[in-house]
Amino acid sequence: MKTKRRGLIRWGLLTLTVILGLINTHAQTVVRGIITEVSGRPLQYVSVVFKGGRGVATDSTGNYILRGTNNTTTIQISYVGYKTQLKTIVPGKEQEINIVMDVDPAFVNNVTVSTNKRAPYRNKGNPAVELIRKVIENKPVNRMASYDYVEYDQYEKLQVSLSNISDKITNSKMMRKYQFLFENRDTTKLEGKSLLPVYLEETLSKKYYRKSPEKTKSIITGEKRVNFGEYIDNQGVSSYLNRLIMDIDIYDNNIPLFTYQFLSPIADLAPTFYMFYIRDTITDANGQKLVKMYFTPRNTNDLLFRGNMFITLDGNYAVQKLNMFLSKNVNLNWVRELHVDLDFEKNEDGRYHLSKSNVMADAGITKGKGGGFFGERTVSFKNFTINKPQPDSVYAGDATVKLVKSDERDEQFWETNRHDTLTRTESKVYSNIDSLEKMPSFRRTMAIATLLIAGYTSLGPVEVGPVNAFYSFNPVEGFRLRLGGRSTPKLSKRIYFETYGAYGFKDEKWKYFLSTTYSLNNKSIYTYPLNFIRASYQRDTKIPGQELQFVAEDNFLLSFKRGNNDKWLYNNVFKLEYVREFKNHFSYTLGFKNWKQEPAGAIIYSKEQNGATVNVKDLTTTELSAEFRWAPHEQFYQGKVYRIPIINKYPIITLRFTAGVKGLFNSEYNYQNVNLRLEKRAYMSQLGYSDIVLEGGYIFGRLPYPLMTIHRANQTYSYQLNSYNLMNFQEFVSDHFAGIMIDHHFNGLIFNRVPLLKKLKLREMVSAKVLYGGVREVNDPVKNPQLINYPTLSGTPTTFSLKDQPYVEGSVGVGNIFKLIRVDAVKRFTYLNNPYIANWGIRVRFKFDF
Known part of the structure; x- marks a missing residue:
């Protein structure tokens, strides 16, 4: 046993x-x-x-x-x-x-004798090109959209660092209080670079995709970012940085980076712009045979990549791994290095999905290793599940939804759910910036910077500015002084005040403005989404037909104008408006406006009465208005005064309706004005992009020319995108019109191929502006003398209606001069016999661009 x-x-x-x-x-x-x-x-x-x-x-x-x-x-x-x-x-x-x-x-000791001559590169009969064509042919199979349902977890990390800060700066007396920042450096991430992290944000989300009907849904479960306080629009900074370094889909024809479109190395047209070489055949850890393919631009100045990709030979011809970077000669400002790494994992059905994306960019003013900025965006994907149907309720509602208190997650949540552990340097960014923001010296520095850049300086619960409007001059007012300010959320989160006073030493008249705004959502009236009621009263001068963006009308630099700048109005305007924005970027504005205008300068309001010409002292109208605006996926940076748009590929549609009501608060006319505007940036891959604006309007009723559409004109020496740059102020009026503006940027497509010019990295652009319109007989003062006459100068008419032909102007420009300046030669093609006009001119525009 x-x-x-x-x-x-x-x-x-x-x-x-x-x-x-x-x-x-x-x-x-x-x-x-x-x-x-x-x-x-x-x-x-x-x-x-x-x-x-x-x-x-x-x-x-x-x-x-x-x-x-x-x-x-x-x-x-x-x-x-x-x-x-x-x-x-x-x-x-x-x-x-x-x-x-x-x-x-x-x-090293081997000696190789070679010739500078090499066989010409050809697509025909090239096995590398044939393989790439197989990859292109199979793109629909390898994209996420080939599945009926997809869901996965996504983690994003975006970091910005200062690189190679000079020791003279870090050891200076001004920086003694900030040594705790300089101690937190990373010297391992990028060769030869010492990186000082100054910004970090993280986002965790659950992603869903449904093929039919097509819908994507993103549920944000956690988000975290550094906070620089009141002086910086933190959400705007996040939007801007994510616009610069967007999600990369190698299967798209174009890859958006730095506001441009880079042609993918597996785009449909890739064999036309890239050269391909087979370098090796390997077997990965899972036994999958791969071809290592090297690709490089035919023209190194174009917006193209070079690098290596690994392609599967299992019949799917999918990209299994990709490492690429930009050529140093590429026509791109400020960016010294750019690296993109993509890793893919095999699905249960044998196809591949993106598992990790990493984009690193080093930017600076100089090309060398001096100080600059380093940005890195890492996106990783886990729990990738295919063809698992979800209830319709999952896809209902907005495309992006944030869970309640998603921005208040504790550290335990992040340690548990992060796909990657933060490095010691990264983990200290949040606490360092929080400490920095609370330092009085930092707040003073930011206040000075805000004054210089935005024109406002903070004095406790109020801000004084804008500085660039303190002094200006014009023919009507002569020397003009202005002082203004507004309240901040420190005074109240519900009620806001804004005011200014100005005095003209030539006309010896005071001008002023006062507004009161009540926030209905207990948020700042400058914070998206807006929801407020505002009442304002203004007495000031204005040039009819001048429309500006991002600058005040009495900005000092706009005091310099070409031609006869003698058409002015004194306006007394009372406004009451309600503004409401929604998170899907639909908004509307309901308004009431009582407007009394008095002619000034060369403008004289006169009409025929009882057989005699009499002057009209002023004109009063009361309007009710409604404006509806839809801007899907809109992104912007909220400044102190204006929102600065971050232009993307989506359209912006604005519909405006205005009704003049006779007899209401001394209003003299009945009319209805409908206006529709469409704005769109159209990307054309290697041909560049076009900014397109379509606009039209129609006015019903009988009214004088000052209440019609006075078309936007520009008599400054700057090039203005939304105005007609060779049209005089108040030169054309219409009661019905349609117009189109196209501003096309070639991004160096031509200059990149000229041997001497390509080193300057200049960029070419062309524009065309066409305006159709007219004045109906009922509103024509020539046929209806009881209406206010068109103005004249020395007996010569200076205001006209558009007749049988459109107003047309075009320009040819050279941009990226010193990386900041655009110069356009502008030509006017029609209405050349109008008096006091310029047939052509040189206009300049300053723009910071990549």
């Missing part, structure tokens, strides 16, 4: 040993690390394999992760020009092995 029992025990131990051996045999071995050369520079595309088995290649930062289930105890590391190395590993365990590669002397 004992013998039998001992036999059972031996068999049991033997069975257990075999099971443990099998478990050990199939336990996963994970080896990770970074591979560098002796100088510390990371090496990419180094081959790391289990000896005699499968392997991987390092990414652009020199990192690798090798996984396997065999009992191999050795990995092999090889790279052309360096000594091959063998490293011992422990099977079945996760371990880190960092490797420094030594240069192979035999490779």
Whole structure:
């Protein structure tokens, strides 16, 4: 009996040993690390394999992760020009092995005789191009949209750092209080760069996609970003940075970065603009055979990438890995380096989905290694699930929804749900910026910067400004002084006041403005989404037909104008308006306006009465208005006075209805005005992009010309996008009109191919502006003398209606001069016989652009 029992025990131990051996045999071995050369520079595309088995290649930062289930105890590391190395590993365990590669002397000492001539590159008969065409042909199969349903978890991390800050700055007396910031530097992320993180934001979300009917839904479960306080629009900063570095879909024809469209290396037209070379064939850790493909631009100045992609040979012809960067010659401002790394994982159906995206950009004023900015956006994807139907309720409502208190998650939530652990340097950014924002010296510095940039300075609960309007001059008022200000949320979050007073030393008249605004959502009236009621009264001068963006009309620089700048009005305007915005970027404004206008300068209101010409002292009208605006996916930075738009590919539609009511508060006319405006940026890949504006209007009723549409004119020397740059103020009026403006940017398409010009990185643009319109007989003062006459100068008419032909002007411009200046030669093609006009002119525009 004992013998039998001992036999059972031996068999049991033997069975257990075999099971443990099998478990050990199939336990996963994970080896990770970074591979560098002796100088510390990371090496990419180094081959790391289990000896005699499968392997991987390092990414652009020199990192690798090798996984396997065999009992191999050795990995092999090889790279052309360096000594091959063998490293011992422990099977079945996760371990880190960092490797420094030594240069192979035999490779260095070899002498190769070659010729500068090389065979011309051709697409025809090129196996690399044939393979790329297979990838292009299979793009619909490999995109997320090929599935009926998709869902996954997404984690985004966006970081901005100051790079290579001079020791003179960090050790200066002014920076003594901020040494805690400079101690938090990262010298490992980018070779030769010392990075000081100043901005960090993180977002966790659950993503859903449905093919039919097509709908995407994003549920934000957590969001966190640094807060610089009241002086900076933190949400606007986030929108702007995410607009610069957007999501990258390699299967799209164009990749949006830095407000431009870069042609994808697997775009439909990629073989026309790129050159492709097959470099190697490898097998990854899962046994998948891959082709390593190198691609480079035919013209290095174009907005194109160069790099390597790994393509599967399983029939799907999918991209399994991609590392690419920009050429140093690319026609792009400020950006010194740009790297894009994409990693893909295999789905349960054998196809690949994006598992991680990393974009790194280094920007600065100089091309060298001086100070600048470094930005990095990392997006990772987990729990990728395909073809799992969800109830319709999941897709209902807005495309993006934030969970309640998603921005108030504690650190335990982030430690549990982050896809990647923050580095020590990254983790200190939140607390460092929070401490910085509370420092009085930092607040004073930001106040001074706000004064210089936005024109306002804070004095406790009020702000004084704008500074650039304190002094100006014009022919009517002469020397003009102005002082104004407004309240801030420090005074009240519900009620806001704004006012200014101005005095003209030539006309010796006071001008003033006062408004009171009541916030209905207990938020600042400058914070999106707006919801407020405002009442205001203004007595001031105005040029009829002048419409400005982002600057005050009495800005000092606008005092300089061409031609006869003698058409002015004194306006007394009372307004009452209700403004409401919604999170889907639909908004409406309901308004009441009582407007009394008095002619000034060369304008004289006169009409025929009882056979005699009499002057009209003033004109009064009362209007009721409604404006509806839809701007899907709109992004902007909220400044102190204006919203600065971050233009994207989506249209902006504005519909406005205005009704004049005779007899209401001394109003003299009945009329109805309908106006529709459409704005759109159209991207055309390598041909650049066009900013297109379509606008039309129609006025019903009988009214004098000052109440008609006075078309936007420009008599300054600046180039204005939304005005007619060779039209005089109040030159044309209409009661019905339609117009189109097109401003096309070629992004250096032509200049990049001119040997001498391409080094200057100039950019060419053309524009055309066409305006049709007219005045119906019932509103024509020539046929109805009882209406106010068109103004004249020395007996010569200066205001006209558009007749049988449109007003047309066009321009040819050169941009990116010194990276800031655009100069246009503008030509007027019609109505050349009108008096006091310019047939052509040179106009200048300043714009900070990438």
